[in-house]
Amino acid sequence: MAFAQRKIYPATEERRRFQRVKVHLLGRYMLPDRREFPCQVINMSPGGLAMLAPGIGNVGDRVIAYLDHIGRVEGKITRIIDNGFAMTVNATPRKRDKMAAQLTWLANRDILNLPEDRRHDRIVPRNPTAHVVLVNGTDMLCRIIDMSLSGAAVSSTVRPAIGSKITIGRVQAQVVRHLEEGFALEFAFPQTPDTLENNVTAR
Template sequence: MQNLEDDRRRAERFPLSIDLKFLLQGRHEATGMLLDISETGLALLSETQAEEGDDIVVYPIGLGRLAGKVVRAFDGGIGVQFALAKGQREIIRERLAAVLGGVPYMRLSEKRTSFRIRYNIDTHARIEGQDKTIACTIKDMSKTGCLLKADSQPPIGAEVTLGTLRGRVVRHIENGFAMEFHSAAAQAGAPLPPRQHTA
């Protein structure tokens, strides 16, 4: 069990906004959006509720069938731990590497130079130092950040937790704010993948 926990901590998580379908307990079909993914698990946003321990099969566009267990249910989403063989994990690792290297395995948004995927998903953001969460709506999301519609605006630079993603407020917009994600690679002190330039 300890080795599994160590693997989960070492696995780098990447923010990816991809449409998906999933199956709960082998019978409840639902849709959602991928929030982030590693070779050991993922987080997704969905209005469908799940409970810890539920069997789940997720089908993100471009990644095929990913089976696992619900390990966490947060407001507006689900955390999943994969139950995959070593060979299947290696395939996920290769596909993630391909995306970050610029190979179009999946739609991966690039900051400003590429499209941001538009959504209209209600969720809650937790602001560091505040007891209450902020009700907000994800308007669009990219690899590096998202735009949130909200009644209140945290200060510029405030630390924000959105599901399993952490980041900071970088600007205010009318009726909301923009959040920039903290890169898992940057937090670990590793170099970030090279930025891909569009024509």
């Protein structure tokens, strides 16, 4: 009885099978020494990506990243670029297929320039303290790591469940992922530059 054999591609050939697309994805990543930094992915395929990053490791270092719209990815640094690095993306065939569909949608979104889907630059607020109120009424005093018009990263010993509805300052939001020292949230409605800090850091 003959068995079908699945072709195994070498790593370099595997990466060549995927075409990188230009994207603008915000996220955070962690290096082997457990330092964590914000980042912006500038191009990506299901086999690799390039990101702008303030903390640059060494070629061969393992990286774990959490990216908007994509989620958790991990791989190894393959080369250093201006203000960042390129890395592989390790994933199962099923996850690669899902990632390819997500990247196609993201690339088309950028081409169409849809205003409701634009991502925004992150800033560190002048007053990083904010009140976070959970759905059960618990009021926590937290520190904002950084934020944008569409969301924020919050330092907290309590990590609400992903998908939880919360209020930060005067703004309704949803928890989208957990961080090493807290959690990330997405605002229910994008904020404006003039009101962002007052609304989010409101006492």
